[in-house]
Amino acid sequence: MELNLNSPLLENAIAELAKLPGIGHKTALRLALHILRQEKSMAHDLGNSIITMRDNIKYCTRCHNISDKDICPICGDHKRDSTTVCVVENVKDVLTIESTHVHHGLYHVLGGLISPLDGISPSDLEIESLIERVEKEGIEEIILALSPTMEGDTTNFYIFRKLSHLPVKVTMLARGLSIGNELEYTDELTLGRSIQNRMPFTNSFNKNN
Amino acid sequence: MELNLNSPLLENAIAELAKLPGIGHKTALRLALHILRQEKSMAHDLGNSIITMRDNIKYCTRCHNISDKDICPICGDHKRDSTTVCVVENVKDVLTIESTHVHHGLYHVLGGLISPLDGISPSDLEIESLIERVEKEGIEEIILALSPTMEGDTTNFYIFRKLSHLPVKVTMLARGLSIGNELEYTDELTLGRSIQNRMPFTNSFNKNN
Numbered sequence: 001m002e003l004n005l006n007s008p009l010l011e012n013a014i015a016e017l018a019k020l021p022g023i024g025h026k027t028a029l030r031l032a033l034h035i036l037r038q039e040k041s042m043a044h045d046l047g048n049s050i051i052t053m054r055d056n057i058k059y060c061t062r063c064h065n066i067s068d069k070d071i072c073p074i075c076g077d078h079k080r081d082s083t084t085v086c087v088v089e090n091v092k093d094v095l096t097i098e099s100t101h102v103h104h105g106l107y108h109v110l111g112g113l114i115s116p117l118d119g120i121s122p123s124d125l126e127i128e129s130l131i132e133r134v135e136k137e138g139i140e141e142i143i144l145a146l147s148p149t150m151e152g153d154t155t156n157f158y159i160f161r162k163l164s165h166l167p168v169k170v171t172m173l174a175r176g177l178s179i180g181n182e183l184e185y186t187d188e189l190t191l192g193r194s195i196q197n198r199m200p201f202t203n204s205f206n207k208n209n
Numbered sequence: 210m211e212l213n214l215n216s217p218l219l220e221n222a223i224a225e226l227a228k229l230p231g232i233g234h235k236t237a238l239r240l241a242l243h244i245l246r247q248e249k250s251m252a253h254d255l256g257n258s259i260i261t262m263r264d265n266i267k268y269c270t271r272c273h274n275i276s277d278k279d280i281c282p283i284c285g286d287h288k289r290d291s292t293t294v295c296v297v298e299n300v301k302d303v304l305t306i307e308s309t310h311v312h313h314g315l316y317h318v319l320g321g322l323i324s325p326l327d328g329i330s331p332s333d334l335e336i337e338s339l340i341e342r343v344e345k346e347g348i349e350e351i352i353l354a355l356s357p358t359m360e361g362d363t364t365n366f367y368i369f370r371k372l373s374h375l376p377v378k379v380t381m382l383a384r385g386l387s388i389g390n391e392l393e394y395t396d397e398l399t400l401g402r403s404i405q406n407r408m409p410f411t412n413s414f415n416k417n418n
Binding site (some may be wrong): 003006007008009010013016017019020021022023027029030031032033034035036038039040042043044045046047048049050051052053054056057065066067068072073074090092093098126 | 215216217219221222224225226228229230231232236238239240241242243244245246247249251252253254255256257258259260261262263264265266267273274276277281282283284299300301304
Protein backbone atom coordinates (compact mmCIF):
# COMPACT_ATOMS: atom_id res chain seq x y z
CA MET A 1 0.00 0.00 0.00
CA GLU A 2 1.65 3.20 -1.15
CA LEU A 3 0.04 6.18 0.55
CA ASN A 4 1.17 9.74 0.82
CA LEU A 5 0.34 10.58 4.41
CA ASN A 6 1.73 14.11 4.35
CA SER A 7 3.29 13.53 7.74
CA PRO A 8 6.65 11.97 8.61
CA LEU A 9 5.46 11.81 12.24
CA LEU A 10 2.53 9.61 11.31
CA GLU A 11 4.61 7.59 8.83
CA ASN A 12 7.24 6.95 11.50
CA ALA A 13 4.71 5.74 14.06
CA ILE A 14 3.13 3.48 11.43
CA ALA A 15 6.53 2.03 10.50
CA GLU A 16 7.30 1.26 14.15
CA LEU A 17 3.88 -0.28 14.83
CA ALA A 18 4.17 -2.40 11.68
CA LYS A 19 7.33 -4.01 13.08
CA LEU A 20 5.17 -5.82 15.64
CA PRO A 21 4.25 -9.40 14.74
CA GLY A 22 0.89 -9.79 13.02
CA ILE A 23 0.52 -6.05 12.45
CA GLY A 24 0.69 -5.02 8.82
CA HIS A 25 0.85 -1.57 7.32
CA LYS A 26 -2.92 -1.20 7.11
CA THR A 27 -3.52 -2.21 10.73
CA ALA A 28 -0.68 0.07 11.84
CA LEU A 29 -2.36 2.99 10.05
CA ARG A 30 -5.65 2.18 11.77
CA LEU A 31 -3.94 2.01 15.18
CA ALA A 32 -2.06 5.28 14.59
CA LEU A 33 -5.23 7.13 13.56
CA HIS A 34 -6.98 5.74 16.61
CA ILE A 35 -4.19 7.02 18.85
CA LEU A 36 -4.47 10.45 17.21
CA ARG A 37 -8.15 10.59 18.10
CA GLN A 38 -7.50 9.87 21.78
CA GLU A 39 -6.30 12.18 24.54
CA LYS A 40 -2.57 12.91 24.63
CA SER A 41 -2.33 11.10 27.96
CA MET A 42 -3.37 7.82 26.30
CA ALA A 43 -0.44 8.00 23.86
CA HIS A 44 1.90 8.84 26.73
CA ASP A 45 0.63 5.95 28.86
CA LEU A 46 0.97 3.51 25.99
CA GLY A 47 4.40 4.71 24.83
CA ASN A 48 5.83 4.93 28.33
CA SER A 49 4.45 1.56 29.42
CA ILE A 50 6.31 -0.07 26.51
CA ILE A 51 9.58 1.74 27.27
CA THR A 52 9.37 1.24 31.04
CA MET A 53 8.55 -2.44 30.69
CA ARG A 54 11.47 -3.08 28.35
CA ASP A 55 13.92 -1.05 30.45
CA ASN A 56 12.99 -2.39 33.87
CA ILE A 57 11.73 -5.90 33.45
CA LYS A 58 13.64 -8.49 35.44
CA TYR A 59 13.93 -12.19 35.12
CA CYS A 60 14.05 -14.74 37.92
CA THR A 61 17.72 -15.55 38.49
CA ARG A 62 16.83 -19.20 39.03
CA CYS A 63 14.34 -20.13 36.30
CA HIS A 64 14.55 -17.03 34.03
CA ASN A 65 10.80 -16.50 34.08
CA ILE A 66 9.63 -12.88 34.12
CA SER A 67 9.63 -11.51 37.64
CA ASP A 68 9.80 -8.15 39.33
CA LYS A 69 11.92 -9.70 42.08
CA ASP A 70 15.13 -11.71 41.97
CA ILE A 71 13.26 -14.95 42.59
CA CYS A 72 9.87 -15.43 40.92
CA PRO A 73 6.80 -16.46 42.93
CA ILE A 74 6.84 -19.97 41.42
CA CYS A 75 10.45 -20.64 42.48
CA GLY A 76 9.71 -19.03 45.84
CA ASP A 77 6.64 -21.20 46.49
CA HIS A 78 7.75 -23.89 48.94
CA LYS A 79 4.59 -25.88 48.35
CA ARG A 80 5.76 -26.68 44.82
CA ASP A 81 7.80 -29.78 44.03
CA SER A 82 11.37 -28.54 43.53
CA THR A 83 12.57 -31.95 42.35
CA THR A 84 10.66 -31.74 39.07
CA VAL A 85 11.60 -29.02 36.59
CA CYS A 86 9.74 -28.34 33.36
CA VAL A 87 11.94 -26.90 30.58
CA VAL A 88 10.10 -24.48 28.29
CA GLU A 89 11.01 -22.25 25.38
CA ASN A 90 9.66 -18.94 26.67
CA VAL A 91 7.72 -17.08 29.32
CA LYS A 92 4.42 -17.60 27.56
CA ASP A 93 4.83 -21.36 27.72
CA VAL A 94 5.05 -21.10 31.52
CA LEU A 95 1.63 -19.43 31.51
CA THR A 96 0.24 -22.03 29.12
CA ILE A 97 1.45 -24.96 31.22
CA GLU A 98 0.34 -23.27 34.47
CA SER A 99 -3.15 -22.96 33.00
CA THR A 100 -3.39 -26.79 32.80
CA HIS A 101 -2.90 -27.06 36.60
CA VAL A 102 -1.14 -30.39 36.01
CA HIS A 103 2.50 -29.49 36.64
CA HIS A 104 3.28 -28.77 40.28
CA GLY A 105 7.04 -28.50 39.98
CA LEU A 106 9.27 -25.62 38.92
CA TYR A 107 10.26 -24.27 35.50
CA HIS A 108 13.33 -23.42 33.51
CA VAL A 109 12.87 -20.91 30.67
CA LEU A 110 15.42 -21.38 27.86
CA GLY A 111 14.65 -18.11 26.10
CA GLY A 112 14.38 -19.75 22.68
CA LEU A 113 15.22 -22.89 20.75
CA ILE A 114 18.42 -23.93 19.01
CA SER A 115 18.06 -22.78 15.41
CA PRO A 116 21.20 -22.60 13.27
CA LEU A 117 19.18 -20.99 10.45
CA ASP A 118 18.24 -18.09 12.72
CA GLY A 119 21.74 -17.97 14.20
CA ILE A 120 20.58 -19.20 17.63
CA SER A 121 23.17 -21.53 19.15
CA PRO A 122 23.05 -23.33 22.52
CA SER A 123 25.19 -20.60 24.09
CA ASP A 124 22.42 -18.04 23.37
CA LEU A 125 20.03 -20.04 25.54
CA GLU A 126 19.82 -20.80 29.26
CA ILE A 127 21.14 -24.34 28.84
CA GLU A 128 24.34 -24.06 30.89
CA SER A 129 22.33 -22.66 33.79
CA LEU A 130 19.95 -25.63 33.50
CA ILE A 131 22.85 -28.08 33.78
CA GLU A 132 24.09 -26.15 36.82
CA ARG A 133 20.67 -26.36 38.45
CA VAL A 134 20.54 -30.11 37.90
CA GLU A 135 24.02 -30.44 39.44
CA LYS A 136 23.24 -28.31 42.48
CA GLU A 137 19.51 -28.41 43.26
CA GLY A 138 18.84 -32.13 43.65
CA ILE A 139 16.45 -32.20 40.69
CA GLU A 140 15.08 -35.69 40.04
CA GLU A 141 13.17 -35.18 36.82
CA ILE A 142 13.53 -32.81 33.88
CA ILE A 143 10.40 -32.59 31.73
CA LEU A 144 11.25 -31.31 28.24
CA ALA A 145 8.17 -29.33 27.19
CA LEU A 146 9.38 -27.86 23.90
CA SER A 147 7.37 -27.56 20.68
CA PRO A 148 7.29 -30.68 18.49
CA THR A 149 9.20 -28.90 15.70
CA MET A 150 12.63 -29.42 14.21
CA GLU A 151 14.07 -26.70 16.45
CA GLY A 152 12.31 -28.16 19.49
CA ASP A 153 13.59 -31.66 18.74
CA THR A 154 17.13 -30.39 18.15
CA THR A 155 17.05 -28.59 21.49
CA ASN A 156 15.53 -31.61 23.24
CA PHE A 157 18.31 -33.82 21.92
CA TYR A 158 21.04 -31.34 22.81
CA ILE A 159 19.79 -31.01 26.41
CA PHE A 160 19.27 -34.78 26.71
CA ARG A 161 22.91 -35.37 25.71
CA LYS A 162 24.20 -32.68 28.06
CA LEU A 163 22.29 -34.27 30.96
CA SER A 164 23.19 -37.89 30.13
CA HIS A 165 26.07 -38.04 32.64
CA LEU A 166 23.92 -36.72 35.49
CA PRO A 167 21.64 -38.77 37.76
CA VAL A 168 18.39 -37.21 36.54
CA LYS A 169 15.39 -38.70 34.77
CA VAL A 170 14.65 -36.88 31.49
CA THR A 171 11.13 -37.06 30.11
CA MET A 172 9.31 -35.24 27.34
CA LEU A 173 5.70 -34.35 26.65
CA ALA A 174 3.67 -37.18 25.10
CA ARG A 175 3.01 -36.85 21.38
CA GLY A 176 -0.12 -38.29 19.91
CA LEU A 177 -3.68 -37.52 18.94
CA SER A 178 -5.10 -34.19 20.05
CA ILE A 179 -8.01 -34.79 22.38
CA GLY A 180 -11.28 -33.95 20.64
CA ASN A 181 -9.78 -34.06 17.13
CA GLU A 182 -11.13 -36.64 14.71
CA LEU A 183 -8.72 -39.35 13.55
CA GLU A 184 -9.52 -38.43 9.95
CA TYR A 185 -8.07 -34.96 10.36
CA THR A 186 -4.92 -35.94 12.23
CA ASP A 187 -1.78 -35.53 10.12
CA GLU A 188 0.01 -38.72 9.07
CA LEU A 189 3.19 -38.04 11.01
CA THR A 190 1.30 -37.59 14.30
CA LEU A 191 -0.91 -40.60 13.59
CA GLY A 192 2.12 -42.75 12.72
CA ARG A 193 3.91 -41.69 15.88
CA SER A 194 0.87 -42.35 18.02
CA ILE A 195 0.66 -45.91 16.65
CA GLN A 196 4.36 -46.48 17.39
CA ASN A 197 4.00 -44.96 20.86
CA ARG A 198 0.70 -46.69 21.66
CA MET A 199 0.05 -46.99 25.37
CA PRO A 200 -1.77 -49.41 27.68
CA PHE A 201 -5.49 -48.74 27.78
CA THR A 202 -6.54 -46.76 30.81
CA ASN A 203 -9.83 -45.18 31.61
CA SER A 204 -8.41 -41.71 31.37
CA PHE A 205 -11.73 -40.14 32.31
CA ASN A 206 -11.36 -41.47 35.82
CA LYS A 207 -7.62 -41.10 35.91
CA ASN A 208 -6.59 -38.33 38.19
CA ASN A 209 -3.58 -37.12 36.22
CA MET B 210 -8.04 -14.93 30.50
CA GLU B 211 -6.83 -14.73 34.06
CA LEU B 212 -3.07 -15.07 34.17
CA ASN B 213 -0.65 -14.35 36.93
CA LEU B 214 2.18 -12.69 35.07
CA ASN B 215 4.30 -11.99 38.13
CA SER B 216 5.08 -8.54 36.78
CA PRO B 217 3.11 -5.30 37.11
CA LEU B 218 5.37 -3.82 34.40
CA LEU B 219 4.31 -6.46 31.91
CA GLU B 220 0.69 -6.33 33.05
CA ASN B 221 0.63 -2.56 32.61
CA ALA B 222 2.04 -2.71 29.08
CA ILE B 223 -0.48 -5.42 28.18
CA ALA B 224 -3.34 -3.33 29.59
CA GLU B 225 -2.26 -0.31 27.52
CA LEU B 226 -1.78 -2.33 24.33
CA ALA B 227 -5.17 -3.98 24.81
CA LYS B 228 -6.83 -0.54 24.70
CA LEU B 229 -6.02 -0.37 20.99
CA PRO B 230 -8.87 -1.34 18.67
CA GLY B 231 -8.82 -4.96 17.53
CA ILE B 232 -6.16 -5.93 20.08
CA GLY B 233 -7.40 -8.24 22.80
CA HIS B 234 -5.66 -9.38 25.93
CA LYS B 235 -4.09 -12.40 24.25
CA THR B 236 -2.67 -10.41 21.32
CA ALA B 237 -1.42 -7.74 23.73
CA LEU B 238 0.46 -10.43 25.68
CA ARG B 239 2.02 -11.72 22.46
CA LEU B 240 3.07 -8.20 21.43
CA ALA B 241 4.52 -7.43 24.87
CA LEU B 242 6.54 -10.66 24.94
CA HIS B 243 7.79 -9.88 21.43
CA ILE B 244 8.91 -6.42 22.56
CA LEU B 245 10.73 -7.99 25.52
CA ARG B 246 12.68 -10.22 23.15
CA GLN B 247 13.87 -7.26 21.03
CA GLU B 248 16.66 -4.78 21.69
CA LYS B 249 15.84 -1.96 24.11
CA SER B 250 16.18 0.54 21.25
CA MET B 251 13.21 -1.05 19.48
CA ALA B 252 10.94 -0.45 22.49
CA HIS B 253 12.22 3.13 22.73
CA ASP B 254 11.67 3.78 19.01
CA LEU B 255 8.15 2.39 19.19
CA GLY B 256 7.15 4.13 22.42
CA ASN B 257 8.65 7.46 21.44
CA SER B 258 7.20 7.41 17.92
CA ILE B 259 3.72 7.07 19.43
CA ILE B 260 4.26 9.88 21.95
CA THR B 261 5.99 12.21 19.48
CA MET B 262 3.32 11.67 16.85
CA ARG B 263 0.49 12.41 19.26
CA ASP B 264 2.23 15.46 20.74
CA ASN B 265 3.41 17.10 17.53
CA ILE B 266 0.99 16.16 14.80
CA LYS B 267 -0.61 19.12 13.05
CA TYR B 268 -3.70 19.44 10.99
CA CYS B 269 -4.16 21.56 7.86
CA THR B 270 -5.87 24.78 8.98
CA ARG B 271 -7.98 24.74 5.83
CA CYS B 272 -9.21 21.16 5.37
CA HIS B 273 -8.16 19.60 8.73
CA ASN B 274 -6.31 16.76 7.05
CA ILE B 275 -3.12 15.60 8.78
CA SER B 276 -0.20 17.76 7.76
CA ASP B 277 3.19 18.71 9.12
CA LYS B 278 2.68 22.24 7.77
CA ASP B 279 -0.12 24.77 8.26
CA ILE B 280 -1.51 24.01 4.82
CA CYS B 281 -1.47 20.41 3.60
CA PRO B 282 0.00 19.46 0.21
CA ILE B 283 -3.46 18.80 -1.25
CA CYS B 284 -4.78 22.28 -0.35
CA GLY B 285 -1.47 23.76 -1.49
CA ASP B 286 -1.57 22.05 -4.88
CA HIS B 287 -2.68 24.71 -7.40
CA LYS B 288 -3.30 22.07 -10.06
CA ARG B 289 -6.27 20.75 -8.05
CA ASP B 290 -9.80 22.04 -8.57
CA SER B 291 -10.49 24.28 -5.58
CA THR B 292 -14.15 24.71 -6.55
CA THR B 293 -15.01 21.10 -5.67
CA VAL B 294 -14.67 19.97 -2.06
CA CYS B 295 -15.18 16.43 -0.87
CA VAL B 296 -16.43 16.16 2.74
CA VAL B 297 -15.13 13.09 4.58
CA GLU B 298 -15.36 11.71 8.09
CA ASN B 299 -11.68 11.25 8.82
CA VAL B 300 -8.10 11.36 7.59
CA LYS B 301 -8.18 7.77 6.44
CA ASP B 302 -11.08 8.49 4.10
CA VAL B 303 -8.93 11.11 2.37
CA LEU B 304 -6.37 8.41 1.65
CA THR B 305 -9.06 5.99 0.49
CA ILE B 306 -10.59 8.50 -1.91
CA GLU B 307 -7.17 9.65 -3.14
CA SER B 308 -6.38 6.04 -4.02
CA THR B 309 -9.25 6.03 -6.54
CA HIS B 310 -7.62 8.90 -8.50
CA VAL B 311 -11.12 10.10 -9.42
CA HIS B 312 -11.49 13.18 -7.22
CA HIS B 313 -9.29 16.09 -8.30
CA GLY B 314 -10.71 18.70 -5.97
CA LEU B 315 -9.96 19.47 -2.32
CA TYR B 316 -11.16 17.88 0.92
CA HIS B 317 -12.77 18.83 4.19
CA VAL B 318 -12.25 16.45 7.12
CA LEU B 319 -15.09 16.58 9.67
CA GLY B 320 -13.27 14.57 12.34
CA GLY B 321 -16.22 12.27 12.96
CA LEU B 322 -19.95 11.91 12.38
CA ILE B 323 -22.89 13.27 14.34
CA SER B 324 -23.82 10.56 16.84
CA PRO B 325 -26.02 11.51 19.80
CA LEU B 326 -25.55 8.03 21.28
CA ASP B 327 -21.78 8.55 21.43
CA GLY B 328 -22.22 12.15 22.57
CA ILE B 329 -20.89 13.62 19.32
CA SER B 330 -22.80 16.74 18.36
CA PRO B 331 -22.33 19.01 15.32
CA SER B 332 -20.24 21.43 17.40
CA ASP B 333 -17.66 18.67 17.98
CA LEU B 334 -17.08 18.43 14.24
CA GLU B 335 -15.58 20.75 11.64
CA ILE B 336 -18.96 21.75 10.24
CA GLU B 337 -18.89 25.50 11.03
CA SER B 338 -15.50 25.73 9.32
CA LEU B 339 -16.98 23.99 6.27
CA ILE B 340 -19.79 26.59 6.06
CA GLU B 341 -17.17 29.33 6.34
CA ARG B 342 -15.14 27.82 3.53
CA VAL B 343 -18.21 27.66 1.29
CA GLU B 344 -18.97 31.33 2.10
CA LYS B 345 -15.43 32.54 1.43
CA GLU B 346 -13.68 30.25 -1.02
CA GLY B 347 -15.98 30.29 -4.04
CA ILE B 348 -16.70 26.56 -3.75
CA GLU B 349 -19.16 25.39 -6.42
CA GLU B 350 -19.76 21.80 -5.38
CA ILE B 351 -19.71 19.97 -2.06
CA ILE B 352 -19.48 16.19 -2.42
CA LEU B 353 -20.72 14.46 0.73
CA ALA B 354 -18.62 11.28 0.98
CA LEU B 355 -19.74 9.92 4.33
CA SER B 356 -20.47 6.30 5.19
CA PRO B 357 -23.98 5.04 4.28
CA THR B 358 -24.84 4.52 7.95
CA MET B 359 -27.36 6.17 10.24
CA GLU B 360 -24.67 8.52 11.58
CA GLY B 361 -23.48 9.30 8.06
CA ASP B 362 -26.98 10.03 6.86
CA THR B 363 -27.71 12.24 9.89
CA THR B 364 -24.54 14.21 9.23
CA ASN B 365 -25.28 14.44 5.51
CA PHE B 366 -28.71 15.85 6.24
CA TYR B 367 -27.42 18.31 8.84
CA ILE B 368 -24.77 19.68 6.46
CA PHE B 369 -27.23 19.79 3.55
CA ARG B 370 -29.60 21.91 5.63
CA LYS B 371 -26.81 24.20 6.82
CA LEU B 372 -25.73 24.78 3.21
CA SER B 373 -29.22 25.19 1.78
CA HIS B 374 -29.12 29.01 1.84
CA LEU B 375 -25.76 29.15 0.06
CA PRO B 376 -25.23 29.07 -3.72
CA VAL B 377 -23.45 25.72 -3.77
CA LYS B 378 -24.34 22.42 -5.39
CA VAL B 379 -24.46 19.58 -2.86
CA THR B 380 -23.98 16.03 -4.11
CA MET B 381 -23.40 12.71 -2.39
CA LEU B 382 -21.71 9.47 -3.36
CA ALA B 383 -23.89 7.15 -5.46
CA ARG B 384 -25.37 4.21 -3.60
CA GLY B 385 -26.03 0.98 -5.41
CA LEU B 386 -24.57 -2.37 -6.29
CA SER B 387 -20.95 -2.97 -5.46
CA ILE B 388 -19.01 -3.61 -8.63
CA GLY B 389 -18.02 -7.28 -8.84
CA ASN B 390 -20.57 -8.43 -6.25
CA GLU B 391 -23.28 -10.82 -7.38
CA LEU B 392 -26.85 -9.56 -7.27
CA GLU B 393 -27.79 -12.58 -5.18
CA TYR B 394 -25.53 -11.48 -2.33
CA THR B 395 -26.52 -7.82 -2.31
CA ASP B 396 -28.57 -6.87 0.74
CA GLU B 397 -32.22 -5.97 0.15
CA LEU B 398 -31.90 -2.34 1.25
CA THR B 399 -29.08 -1.66 -1.19
CA LEU B 400 -30.84 -3.55 -3.98
CA GLY B 401 -34.11 -1.67 -3.34
CA ARG B 402 -32.31 1.67 -3.38
CA SER B 403 -30.46 0.81 -6.55
CA ILE B 404 -33.76 0.05 -8.30
CA GLN B 405 -35.26 3.36 -7.11
CA ASN B 406 -32.12 5.23 -8.15
CA ARG B 407 -31.66 3.40 -11.46
CA MET B 408 -29.63 5.37 -13.95
CA PRO B 409 -29.48 5.70 -17.74
CA PHE B 410 -27.47 2.93 -19.33
CA THR B 411 -23.92 4.01 -20.18
CA ASN B 412 -21.00 1.95 -21.30
CA SER B 413 -19.11 2.63 -18.13
CA PHE B 414 -16.14 0.60 -19.31
CA ASN B 415 -15.34 3.31 -21.86
CA LYS B 416 -16.46 6.18 -19.72
CA ASN B 417 -13.49 8.23 -18.62
CA ASN B 418 -15.12 9.65 -15.52
